[in-house]
Amino acid sequence: MLGEGILKGLAETAKNFFGSYYSTERLTTIEYPEQRIAPFESARVFPFLVYDSKNTGGSADWEAGMRCVACQICEKECPPKCIFIEKSTDKKPDALGKPQFYPAKFDIDISVCMSCQICVEVCPFEAIKMDTEFELSTTDRFGGLLLDRQQLAKSNEYYHQIHPAEADAVDAKLEAEKVKADAKARSAADAAAAKAAAIAGEGA
Amino acid sequence: MTPLASYLLVAALLFSIGLAGALTRRNAILVLIGIELMLNAANLNLIAFWRYGPHPELLTGMMFAIFSIAVAAAEAAVGLGLVIQIHRHAHTTDLNQMNRMKG
Amino acid sequence: MSFVFYILAALTVAGGLAAMLLKNTVHCALALTVAFAGQALLFLNLDAQFAGFAQILVYIGAVAILVVFAILLTRGSETPRDGVFSGTWLVGLVIAAGVFAVLGWAVIQSIPVLPHETAVPAVTVLQIGNALVSRYVLPLEIVAVLLTAAMIGAVIVAMHEKEGQK
Amino acid sequence: MIETLDQIFVLLRHWLVSYLPAAWQPLVGVLLSVAAIVCLFPALFALTTVFERKGLARIQNRLGPNRVGPFGLLQPIADGIKSLTKEDIVPLSADAAVHFLAPVLLVVAVFMGFAVLPMGRNMVLVDMDAGLLFYFAMSASTELSVFMAGWSSRNKYSLLGAMRAVAQMISYEVPLLLSSVVVVMMTGSLSLTKIVAAQSGFTWGLPHWFIFTPWGCAGFVMYAIATTAETNRSPFDLPEGESELVAGYHTEYSGFKFALFFLGEYLAMFSISGLGTTLFLGGWSAPFSFLTWVPSWIWFFSKLMLSIFVFIWMRGTLPRLRQDQLMNFAWKFVLPMCLLNMMVAALWRFMGDGWLRWVICSAILIGAYAAMGWGEMRRGRIGPRSYRYAE
Numbered sequence: 001m002l003g004e005g006i007l008k009g010l011a012e013t014a015k016n017f018f019g020s021y022y023s024t025e026r027l028t029t030i031e032y033p034e035q036r037i038a039p040f041e042s043a044r045v046f047p048f049l050v051y052d053s054k055n056t057g058g059s060a061d062w063e064a065g066m067r068c069v070a071c072q073i074c075e076k077e078c079p080p081k082c083i084f085i086e087k088s089t090d091k092k093p094d095a096l097g098k099p100q101f102y103p104a105k106f107d108i109d110i111s112v113c114m115s116c117q118i119c120v121e122v123c124p125f126e127a128i129k130m131d132t133e134f135e136l137s138t139t140d141r142f143g144g145l146l147l148d149r150q151q152l153a154k155s156n157e158y159y160h161q162i163h164p165a166e167a168d169a170v171d172a173k174l175e176a177e178k179v180k181a182d183a184k185a186r187s188a189a190d191a192a193a194a195k196a197a198a199i200a201g202e203g204a
Numbered sequence: 205m206t207p208l209a210s211y212l213l214v215a216a217l218l219f220s221i222g223l224a225g226a227l228t229r230r231n232a233i234l235v236l237i238g239i240e241l242m243l244n245a246a247n248l249n250l251i252a253f254w255r256y257g258p259h260p261e262l263l264t265g266m267m268f269a270i271f272s273i274a275v276a277a278a279e280a281a282v283g284l285g286l287v288i289q290i291h292r293h294a295h296t297t298d299l300n301q302m303n304r305m306k307g
Numbered sequence: 308m309s310f311v312f313y314i315l316a317a318l319t320v321a322g323g324l325a326a327m328l329l330k331n332t333v334h335c336a337l338a339l340t341v342a343f344a345g346q347a348l349l350f351l352n353l354d355a356q357f358a359g360f361a362q363i364l365v366y367i368g369a370v371a372i373l374v375v376f377a378i379l380l381t382r383g384s385e386t387p388r389d390g391v392f393s394g395t396w397l398v399g400l401v402i403a404a405g406v407f408a409v410l411g412w413a414v415i416q417s418i419p420v421l422p423h424e425t426a427v428p429a430v431t432v433l434q435i436g437n438a439l440v441s442r443y444v445l446p447l448e449i450v451a452v453l454l455t456a457a458m459i460g461a462v463i464v465a466m467h468e469k470e471g472q473k
Numbered sequence: 474m475i476e477t478l479d480q481i482f483v484l485l486r487h488w489l490v491s492y493l494p495a496a497w498q499p500l501v502g503v504l505l506s507v508a509a510i511v512c513l514f515p516a517l518f519a520l521t522t523v524f525e526r527k528g529l530a531r532i533q534n535r536l537g538p539n540r541v542g543p544f545g546l547l548q549p550i551a552d553g554i555k556s557l558t559k560e561d562i563v564p565l566s567a568d569a570a571v572h573f574l575a576p577v578l579l580v581v582a583v584f585m586g587f588a589v590l591p592m593g594r595n596m597v598l599v600d601m602d603a604g605l606l607f608y609f610a611m612s613a614s615t616e617l618s619v620f621m622a623g624w625s626s627r628n629k630y631s632l633l634g635a636m637r638a639v640a641q642m643i644s645y646e647v648p649l650l651l652s653s654v655v656v657v658m659m660t661g662s663l664s665l666t667k668i669v670a671a672q673s674g675f676t677w678g679l680p681h682w683f684i685f686t687p688w689g690c691a692g693f694v695m696y697a698i699a700t701t702a703e704t705n706r707s708p709f710d711l712p713e714g715e716s717e718l719v720a721g722y723h724t725e726y727s728g729f730k731f732a733l734f735f736l737g738e739y740l741a742m743f744s745i746s747g748l749g750t751t752l753f754l755g756g757w758s759a760p761f762s763f764l765t766w767v768p769s770w771i772w773f774f775s776k777l778m779l780s781i782f783v784f785i786w787m788r789g790t791l792p793r794l795r796q797d798q799l800m801n802f803a804w805k806f807v808l809p810m811c812l813l814n815m816m817v818a819a820l821w822r823f824m825g826d827g828w829l830r831w832v833i834c835s836a837i838l839i840g841a842y843a844a845m846g847w848g849e850m851r852r853g854r855i856g857p858r859s860y861r862y863a864e
Contacts, residue, residue, distance in 0.1 A: 002846025006791065013532045013790040026534045206312040208421045211353070212414045214316045218323050218342070220407035225327030227399025228392045233332065233377050237339050240370065241323050244346050247362075255353040256421070260428035263438045267446070269358050270435075273365050274450045278457030280370045284377040285465035291381040300393055333624055337571065340617060360606040368613025368646070372639055375620055379636070432603050432663050 041163060044130035046110050047119055049152045050159050062153035064092075067127035070103040074119035074128055082112035083119065106149035110136060126170050132162045211252035219245035232287045232297045236280065243276045312352055319345030330391055332378045340371045354427050357435050479768040482509070483595050506598050510587050518739040519549035525785045532789035559728035564627060567725065571625035576726065576733035579618040583737050585611040586744040591666050593757045593770030604665040605657065608748060609650060612703070615741065616642045619712075619722055622734070626725035634721025637796065638712030641702055644803040645709075649699035651811035655692045655818040656683055656752045665748075669756035678762045682755040687834040688818040693753040695811050697783075700745045702803070704738060706784055708791035709799060746780040747773070806845060813841050
């Protein structure tokens with residue numbers, strides 16, 4: 001019959017119209033600033049720098065605990081070239097107690113960053129990770145999103161908060177590396193001691 | 205109340221304007237517009253005479269005007285159809301250039 | 308009352324003049340609608356409601372639109388290079404002026420014998436309708452046939468010829 | 474008390490006018506009514522825009538505007554301020570005078586139509602003997618302003634949109650008039666107050682509205698189709714089809730002039746719905762005999778808003794037609810049905826009372842409808858669409 005399809009369509013839209021008032025399944029809109037969805041585990045927005053607060057005795061000294069050693073790999077790999085690093089002239093002991101360079105200056109221009117996560121992939125020190133913070137609006141058009149190392153530095157605990165599983169894996173890896181390094185250092189020390197003893201014995 | 209003569213003068217003026225347009229314009233459509241104006245002037249006369257006549261309840265002038273409006277609509281439709289057809293044929297609506305009888 | 312008449316008459320005549328004098332054809336058509344509207348209002352001023360509304364419906368609603376369509380279909384809105392008036396415009400103007408002079412003279416001469424105003428005729432639409440289907444039924448039928456013929460004729464005249472028939 | 478409430482606006486006008494000298498009273502009374510219409514319908518337009526947006530959103534399972542004011546009800550005020558403060562751009566090559574006149578004339582012509590609509594008992598601005606003719610004369614003159622808008626913009630999209638709009642309005646004006654003529658045939662009058670009066674009275678608690686007769690029902694359906702096309706509403710909104718014509722004839726309009734076009738479109742919708750209410754739905758009369766105590770103007774406006782709701786509902790449901798489908802539908806389906814409906818109405822008129830005329834008239838209309846639909850479907854002109862590339 002002519003016009004049947006029109007009636008069917010009208011019935012369907014009427015169902016939607018009335019249904020959206022009581023069925024939350026139909027009305028999937030979330031009114032953003034008031035309501036939020038919990039961030040997903042896999043959310044990645046912009047990079048930040050991780051610092052450990054453990055080896056500084058719990059104090060939140062971001063400068064001392066920073067994992068970054070200013071190797072500048074991320075700066076080289078960054079496709080839009082939004083990272084700027086200036087290497088320090090002196091060395092400081094890192095988490096493993098090894099003297100390392102540290103970034104005297106570490107700037108990321110977030111307005112240029114394209115969230116590709118390559119910097120995270122290439123970092124050998126697990127020092128740069130992706131943040132979930134996306135509400136970055138600022139009134140300063142040029143400098144507002146140019147973050148320096150203090151603004152970028154966030155503690156390992158924060159990292160655990162936003163990406164728990166991944167942070168655990170990273171911690172385990174670092175722990176293993178540390179154990180390995182310790183063992184190596186110990187064996188090296190032992191060997192050195194033995195050698196020293198041998199030399200001493202020989203000398204004696 | 206305005207005297208009948210004023211209406212007749214306005215109608216005469218409108219008729220002359222239409223006539224002048226129909227005789228002087230080059231565009232065929234504007235010639236048709238002039239003819240429409242002349243028909244309108246006639247309608248105004250008819251209505252004015254109906255209103256001032258001795259027997260307005262007989263509706264003679266009014267009926268004449270209504271039929272004239274209907275005829276004018278038909279005339280416009282056919283006339284403009286002809287103009288469009290001529291334009292399709294000769295690619296012009298300029299009456300001065302439509303001087304050939306050969307197609 | 309007379310004041311209203313002068314305004315309406317001026318509107319109508321100005322619309323007519325503009326329709327015949329303007330360069331741009333679409334402007335002419337729009338001026339023509341002003342003339343039609345003025346005329347319709349003059350009809351209302353003459354207590355001819357039905358004729359006035361029919362005038363608006365037919366002329367502004369249909370004829371003006373037809374004219375405008377015809378202008379656009381014939382690319383008439385482009386101003387021609389060699390003027391809008393024909394070479395013999397003076398002759399046309401003289402003839403029109405002569406016609407106006409004769410008509411005006413006739414009207415002015417007949418002022419003494421013209422009928423004067425009468426009471427407002429109480430004409431309802433019902434009366435017009437009754438008259439149309441009783442006293443004027445034959446003209447009505449003829450107009451109906453004429454309109455049908457005109458419609459068919461206009462469609463056939465304006466229709467595209469099929470390529471294969473040529 | 475109920476009488477007073479029913480006539481409250483009439484009494485208010487009387488009371489306001491009574492302070493003036495007698496010579497001024499008629500003029501000021503008319504001016505007051507005009508002012509009421511000119512204030513009321515734009516306010517209704519403002520409300521309708523927000524309800525339309527919310528309704529469409531609900532149809533699409535969204536929330537709709539809800540930021541400005543409670544439930545987003547102040548949205549039209551924000552929109553109004555925005556369009557008032559926007560820059561009024563006139564294209565360089567546009568015909569400035571015509572470009573300016575088009576929206577003004579459109580709104581004026583649309584407003585004129587309200588003059589003859591009876592919005593309640595004794596609530597009509599001019600009770601004209603040829604009211605319906607006046608209404609159609611005014612609605613016919615809106616076409617020219619649409620053309621003026623499209624042509625004066627000097628933009629091919631505007632011109633195309635205007636030509637489409639004018640062609641569509643001309644084609645659908647024929648069914649619109651023919652579907653209204655049946656009502657005139659039955660009441661024998663062009664006066665809208667008389668048409669409403671002819672539909673007063675109740676049988677078994679049900680009103681004598683024309684929609685409850687076979688010819689009235691068919692006429693109403695035809696009228697609804699024709700009005701949708703006449704006001705360029707979806708699914709007949711191809712004059713302003715955004716996907717192909719940007720926005721049709723008002724592409725080159727901005728700021729307040731655009732708002733005027735918007736206003737004109739909605740006012741046309743109100744007035745033509747009001748006319749449909751008057752012609753087929755009994756105007757201001759109550760739908761049941763036990764509800765006659767409710768003021769008449771409430772009935773008129775609720776019927777008006779109901780038809781606006783149907784307009785919105787259809788907009789949320791139906792996809793846009795193609796130009797050839799539109800024209801075919803007008804000339805090959807709606808027009809023949811309207812002509813048939815006129816004949817059925819004449820048959821009804823001369824068959825006298827009784828159940829026989831109900832059966833015969835309904836059978837003719839339903840039979841013609843079914844036969845026409847069956848024939849068109851068999852020839853494959855209408856029906857489910859097949860897609861060459863999808864699926």
